[in-house]
Amino acid sequence: MITCISVFLALGLGLLLGGTFGEQVIVKEQVQLLDRLEDRYTQAKAENVKLKQESVDLDTKGRQLLHVVSQVSDHYVQDRLPGKKVAILQLEPTELSALLTTLEKAGANVTSTTLITNSRLLYDPAGLSELGKGMAHAEGVTAQERQQRLLEGVVDSLYREGSDSTLLTELQEKQALTVNGTVAQAPDALILIGGAGDENRQRLLSLDVPLLKVLQSRGLTVVGTEPSEAAHSGVRYYREHGVSTVDNVDQTTGLVALIDVLGGAKGHFGVKKTAEALLPKLTNAKEVSAQ
Missing domain, CATH: 1.20.5 (Single alpha-helices involved in coiled-coils or other helix-helix interfaces)
Structure with missing residues (x-):
């Protein structure tokens, strides 16, 4: 125990x-x-x-x-582009106040501003069938051929001397685009403002590229631009067609680069991977320093 x-x-x-x-x-x-x-x-x-x-x-x-x-x-x-005639073609809605102010300071004359308000009417087969009924609606004409001729008509109406404005009137009535300024006048340079949001991504290939080809075929000097915040960039398509580009036209440095390009500089400038530099190289540093 x-x-x-x-x-x-x-x-x-x-x-x-x-x-x-x-x-x-x-x-x-x-x-x-x-x-x-x-x-x-x-x-x-x-x-x-x-x-x-x-x-x-x-x-x-x-x-x-x-x-x-x-x-x-x-x-x-200041006064970098005295008397230069410049037209603006917007494929995507963008605030233009800073751009217009900069062009004014540079001495440029903005002849017209055009905004594509319904891009689908210019590349979708259903939309194309409603527009320009007097243009290439004969039997056997493909949607691509119809778009080509329609875009040629648009570009000529906007930028070729003495062109008929009937097509532009129809397009504005259909709310496909809006135009301000003087049409049927050839500019010294055309600022193409692209880039796309998610809803317009298809437009980059379906409209931007065919339109760019027509603009070039008409001998127009085109500068491809877009805002820095564009969800989808079109710069690479512009580059493929030999067009100088500015990918941050909504920023001060982008506006400076644009003025240089309009003045004759070549290349691709901005803040995105497709850019070669932020700004073109100065060709006359003494002149800038004096200013």
């Missing part, structure tokens, strides 16, 4: 001591873990404060830089 009692007492004492020791170990590990987590939190909080301050500093420097670039660009573009 004494032996049995001793054994049970030993077992009980062992369990008691073991449980107490185990709880102490667990509590100690938990305290250490909480201490490490608290240290990491404190460190992350300090880094977050530092990053926020760096972000504020960068924003301030960015605004200052944009202000300087804007001031310099005003002097740079």
